[in-house]
Amino acid sequence: MDDLKLIVSPSPHIRDKDTTEKMMFAVLTALLPVLAASIYFFRWDAVRLVLLSAGAAIATEAIFQRLRKQPIRVADGSALVTGVLLGLIVPPSLPSWMVILGAVFAIAIGKQVFGGLGQNPFNPALVGRAILSVSFAAAMTKWTAPFDAVTAATPLFRGTAHIPDLFFGTVAGSLGETSALAILLGGIYLFYKGYLDYRIPVGIFASVAVIALLAGVSVPFHLLAGSLLFGAIFMATDPVTTPITKSGRWIFGIGVGLIVMLIRIWGSYPEGVTFAILLMNAVTPLINRWTRPRIYGQGVKSSE
Amino acid sequence: MRKVRSFFGGIYPEDVKQTTAGTPIQALSAPETVVVPLLQHVGLEAKPVVAKGDEVLKGQLLAEAEGATGAPVHSPVSGKVLAIEPRPHQSGHSVTAIVIENDGQDNWVERTTHPDPVQLDAEEILKRISQAGVVGMGGAGFPTAAKLTLPKGITLDYLIINGCECEPHYTTDHRLMVEYPEDIVLGAKLMAKASGARQIVIAIEDNKPDAIASLKEHAGSIEIVAVPTRYPAGGEKQLIQQITGREVPSGGLPYQVGAVVQNVATARAAALAVRDGEPLISRVVTVTGTPIAEPGNFLVPIGTPLAHVFEAAGGFSQKPGKVVVSGAMMGQAQFGLDVPVTKTTSCLLALTEEEAVTPDSTPCIKCARCVDVCPARLLPLKLEMFGMNERFEEAHAYGALDCIECGACNYICPAKRPLLQYIRFAKMEIIARDQLPS
Ligand code: SF4
Ligand code: SF4
Numbered sequence: 094m095d096d097l098k099l100i101v102s103p104s105p106h107i108r109d110k111d112t113t114e115k116m117m118f119a120v121l122t123a124l125l126p127v128l129a130a131s132i133y134f135f136r137w138d139a140v141r142l143v144l145l146s147a148g149a150a151i152a153t154e155a156i157f158q159r160l161r162k163q164p165i166r167v168a169d170g171s172a173l174v175t176g177v178l179l180g181l182i183v184p185p186s187l188p189s190w191m192v193i194l195g196a197v198f199a200i201a202i203g204k205q206v207f208g209g210l211g212q213n214p215f216n217p218a219l220v221g222r223a224i225l226s227v228s229f230a231a232a233m234t235k236w237t238a239p240f241d242a243v244t245a246a247t248p249l250f251r252g253t254a255h256i257p258d259l260f261f262g263t264v265a266g267s268l269g270e271t272s273a274l275a276i277l278l279g280g281i282y283l284f285y286k287g288y289l290d291y292r293i294p295v296g297i298f299a300s301v302a303v304i305a306l307l308a309g310v311s312v313p314f315h316l317l318a319g320s321l322l323f324g325a326i327f328m329a330t331d332p333v334t335t336p337i338t339k340s341g342r343w344i345f346g347i348g349v350g351l352i353v354m355l356i357r358i359w360g361s362y363p364e365g366v367t368f369a370i371l372l373m374n375a376v377t378p379l380i381n382r383w384t385r386p387r388i389y390g391q392g393v394k395s396s397e
Numbered sequence: 398m399r400k401v402r403s404f405f406g407g408i409y410p411e412d413v414k415q416t417t418a419g420t421p422i423q424a425l426s427a428p429e430t431v432v433v434p435l436l437q438h439v440g441l442e443a444k445p446v447v448a449k450g451d452e453v454l455k456g457q458l459l460a461e462a463e464g465a466t467g468a469p470v471h472s473p474v475s476g477k478v479l480a481i482e483p484r485p486h487q488s489g490h491s492v493t494a495i496v497i498e499n500d501g502q503d504n505w506v507e508r509t510t511h512p513d514p515v516q517l518d519a520e521e522i523l524k525r526i527s528q529a530g531v532v533g534m535g536g537a538g539f540p541t542a543a544k545l546t547l548p549k550g551i552t553l554d555y556l557i558i559n560g561c562e563c564e565p566h567y568t569t570d571h572r573l574m575v576e577y578p579e580d581i582v583l584g585a586k587l588m589a590k591a592s593g594a595r596q597i598v599i600a601i602e603d604n605k606p607d608a609i610a611s612l613k614e615h616a617g618s619i620e621i622v623a624v625p626t627r628y629p630a631g632g633e634k635q636l637i638q639q640i641t642g643r644e645v646p647s648g649g650l651p652y653q654v655g656a657v658v659q660n661v662a663t664a665r666a667a668a669l670a671v672r673d674g675e676p677l678i679s680r681v682v683t684v685t686g687t688p689i690a691e692p693g694n695f696l697v698p699i700g701t702p703l704a705h706v707f708e709a710a711g712g713f714s715q716k717p718g719k720v721v722v723s724g725a726m727m728g729q730a731q732f733g734l735d736v737p738v739t740k741t742t743s744c745l746l747a748l749t750e751e752e753a754v755t756p757d758s759t760p761c762i763k764c765a766r767c768v769d770v771c772p773a774r775l776l777p778l779k780l781e782m783f784g785m786n787e788r789f790e791e792a793h794a795y796g797a798l799d800c801i802e803c804g805a806c807n808y809i810c811p812a813k814r815p816l817l818q819y820i821r822f823a824k825m826e827i828i829a830r831d832q833l834p835s
Contacts, residue, residue: 099733099753104726109410111809334763390645
């Protein structure tokens with residue numbers, strides 16, 4: 094009792110158990126079914142691209158933190174998440190060096206130039222994919238069919254597909270984006286764990302469905318084809334680059350769905366998820382400003 | 398049945414009340430010397446009316462109220478005044494205290510009792526509450542009589558008696574409601590009469606069914622309302638919102654929406670003051686936390702050093718790393734155990750050395766959990782950033798002064814940001830610059 098050395102610090106004195114790392118590793122856990130599906134469909138290409146992308150992302154992050162004389166915090170899992178995400182959204186036949194380059198860009202240009210974790214306005218994995226798409230348009234649109242690696246066109250390019258194929262993933266597409274089933278499993282896990290705000294994906298699905306109906310195209314096709322599902326669940330829900338208000342998240346989701354459909358139906362590219370999310374990332378600060386909640390007690394009158 | 402409205406945000410910290418919820422209140426005898434601070438309320442230090450060497454009786458006036466929001470202080474024991482000098486205080490500052498040597502006799506001053514106090518008129522009730530030194534015992538320490546005295550022309554719709562006790566550790570109000578429901582009901586009636594409130598509502602979090610049952614048995618026409626268990630359900634503004642559906646205007650006071658909130662312990666103190674002529678010289682304190690050998694609820698004379706109270710709870714079974722006065726969410730960490738229990742000490746919480754460590758903070762990932770839990774509907778991550786970068790004008794524009802300092806944002810943050818610290822800093826700077834009343 095005599096030599097008590099008591100810590101004196103401001104309240105609160107208890108903290109929730111959740112940490113940034115736990116959130117990141119929950120995302121990785123949610124990606125396991127997607128990883129499994131991509132390996133099942135695309136075999137060694139999936140292993141090769143995801144591992145290289147993850148490794149390059151982590152190495153780039155560590156080098157930047159080292160150069161900045163910051164503590165090396167790659168163990169927080171955020172670079173790993175970016176790397177794995179990027180690995181899952183490239184075509185199975187992409188050359189190894191390209192995915193490495195993409196991951197370096199994702200971390201360097203997508204995240205570190207803005208100051209690192211939490212500071213980046215754009216989703217880093219999508220920045221990586223956008224840079225790859227622009228730089229290596231041919232390689233980034235060279236699709237192969239599952240299992241046998243013969244060249245094939247994506248459902249969006251063809252404009253039609255057998256819906257069960259889209260659901261299970263037996264179509265051509267980016268490594269992790271073909272199987273709706275695997276993506277939904279991951280999404281349900283994240284939602285159940287409290288890491289996923291339903292507003293953004295639901296907003297996306299709702300606006301895609303409504304526009305598909307209005308435009309007279311197949312609703313299930315547009316919901317399940319291409320990058321939509323993966324983007325809605327794993328990209329558009331990235332906390333750092335999406336609105337902090339609940340109403341803002343609705344706007345964000347609806348906006349993404351709208352832009353995707355504009356590009357798909359009237360644009361010159363078959364798919365627009367990457368650019369839709371990046372565009373909405375860009376207006377996120379504005380959305381935050383527009384949707385500031387009314388503070389308790391402000392704008393109310395006393396009743397006397 | 399009243400429809401309980403919801404308030405925005407809030408958190409669900411682990412409920413650790415079960416440790417002491419079933420432990421009856423145990424009266425603790427006063428130590429050999431008590432240290433009675435002259436500041437146990439908001440406002441100015443009370444002015445001593447005794448001098449060193451004086452013999453005093455239990456319940457005797459030691460110092461009288463100074464200023465409009467002052468409160469008098471009485472002796473918790475009979476004995477001799479040893480000193481009037483600055484002593485360490487829970488606030489971390491030093492505060493003038495009257496040090497009394499306890500003669501162990503418990504000789505009371507003469508007390509005027511009233512067998513039927515509800516018959517007294519409002520003025521007399523207020524006078525007795527004020528003279529007994531009753532202050533808000535839920536933590537704020539605002540003098541009760543002053544809070545019940547409303548500006549001319551104001552009528553009160555509600556007197557809300559706060560039995561929520563939403564801080565995750567303490568059970569003092571809980572035990573009072575189980576063991577002294579009549580006193581609480583009487584106190585509520587007296588305070589309603591004194592303030593002219595049209596109706597009384599006693600609000601209790603629904604994790605205390607025995608307290609709800611106990612009060613219902615004695616409530617008569619008083620409404621007992623169970624509110625959902627969620628921190629900070631017992632915050633004054635949140636409680637008013639839940640019971641009345643009204644929001645207290647920013648920068649305003651509850652009576653402006655026709656409500657006044659008083660805590661259950663305060664209600665009981667008011668009953669003792671008016672009926673029994675007893676000043677506020679003791680209070681119930683929950684002693685709890687992992688390092689405590691025998692956690693429990695104790696009736697402690699004001700002025701008892703914390704060390705003495707911890708001994709009554711069996712001492713420490715392992716070394717404490719932090720000792721907090723009152724709640725884990727809003728309480729104050731202490732430098733030592735020589736500071737005395739005051740009128741607002743609801744709980745002594747000890748944390749182990751591991752529990753006491755402040756986690757390292759990492760960059761904000763904008764997950765907006767702080768936004769989702771903020772009952773004031775602020776954007777805590779923005780306020781923190783403004784505070785950190787000394788952008789006080791923006792902090793002001795984003796409502797820093799509307800922060801109730803509940804700590805929910807800080808609790809929930811996965812990046813372990815010290816949000817509230819920077820928000821408090823911004824608030825202090827804004828008030829200092831604009832010379833606003835705090
Ligand atoms: S809870 Fe913490 S990490 Fe999340 S937005 Fe608020 S400050 Fe940032
Ligand atoms: S401490 Fe202030 S900012 Fe944080 S949740 Fe409570 S009211 Fe909101």
